[in-house]
Amino acid sequence: MTPTSLAVTPSTVCCSPLVREPLDAATAVSVARVFKAIGDPARLRLVSIVAAHAGGEACVCELIEPLGLSQPTVSHHLKVLVDAGLLHREQRGVWAYYSIVPAALDALATVLDTQQHTAP
Amino acid sequence: MTPTSLAVTPSTVCCSPLVREPLDAATAVSVARVFKAIGDPARLRLVSIVAAHAGGEACVCELIEPLGLSQPTVSHHLKVLVDAGLLHREQRGVWAYYSIVPAALDALATVLDTQQHTAP
DNA sequence: ACGAGACATTGACAACTGTCGATGTCTTGG
DNA sequence: CCAAGACATCGACAGTTGTCAATGTCTCGT
Known part of the structure; x- marks a missing residue:
């Protein structure tokens, strides 16, 4: 955040710029909760x-x-899955x-899809 | 297990048949491992x-x-994500x-997609 | 060769998670 | 009203997980 006007700092040399906004902390917490729910065999x-029924x-x-x-x-x-x-x-x-709940699975798929393509 | 020859047992009455094969235990373990990896904020x-870079x-x-x-x-x-x-x-x-690794995200999306539609 | 810097590994600890047996709640048939 | 059955909740325990400080490893410039 708050990009300074400095052109080059040593720690910036290795890195490429952002092409879009990453997930914010709050969104990550709520989305991760759902992934965690299905992250159990x-x-x-x-x-x-x-x-399948x-x-x-x-x-x-x-x-x-x-x-x-x-x-x-x-x-x-x-209960975990319902929650x-x-x-x-x-x-x-x-x-x-x-x-x-198809919408829930769809939301996860959308998040995954967003991470796949890199913007030009 | 061991279904008796009785035509109707109370515990069978409530259930609908399978329309496709669910994930087997081994597949579930390996797929869940990946979901679990992104199941953390x-x-x-x-x-x-x-x-986003x-x-x-x-x-x-x-x-x-x-x-x-x-x-x-x-x-x-x-390291967890790489593993x-x-x-x-x-x-x-x-x-x-x-x-x-786009293929990994794609594989997860495919699993999610499979669970969404119920066969006719 | 030496030192600095980027990143990985180790060790430790509190917090969380999956599992089960025992028990509670609620609905239905008699 | 009572007993049976389907499912949820509770309490407990072992195993796992996220986190950090300290330390190790590897690469590059001097």
Whole structure:
């Protein structure tokens, strides 16, 4: 920030200028929180299994077995994913159904896409 | 496991069938490792700052200040990103230049994209 | 060859995370 | 109203992670 009017300082010699504004600290914190949520094998698989089910939703009973984790642990991971905005929870009778929130995945993909191309 | 020959068991009633194969455990581990790498505010900003520089590369000296972290900490985060395959390191004289690995970001985006649409 | 500077590595520590067993809550069938 | 089942919450514990100060390594100019 606040670029000085000095033309050349020794620490600047090695470096190239910015071609766009990087993520600010606050945005980075909120985006990283979501990446962190899927940055766990169990949770990534949960998202994948839910997405692989017809209708894009699944109940908890179908998630425990393929993961090989205890029910409380699966419940914990699901809560993390819901808190991150990646999954939506809906109680229907006795069962709780979890479904993908496409917008959340899309937002992450957009962030990744932004980092790929360097402006001219 | 071990489904009985009974036609209807209470625990099966609630669930919908799979429309595609979810991520297997091994794939989930390796993909989650990369997501985890950018699932940290400091590292996400590092990637962003590197990508925002002309040529898609930056030297360490230009990364420390905007992050507000110590030099060893920045060096540590850079190592994590390199190990995850997200950044490439190249030593040029006294300076070390880090650059984006577009293919790595692309692979993540593809995984995210796969989870978004539900097959018919 | 020597010293300076850029960056990496080490060691240490507090904070966080994943996991489980035990227990609580809520809905439904009888 | 009561018991059963689906799921969430709690408490606890081992393992991991982010951070820094101190130190090491490597490259270049003098």
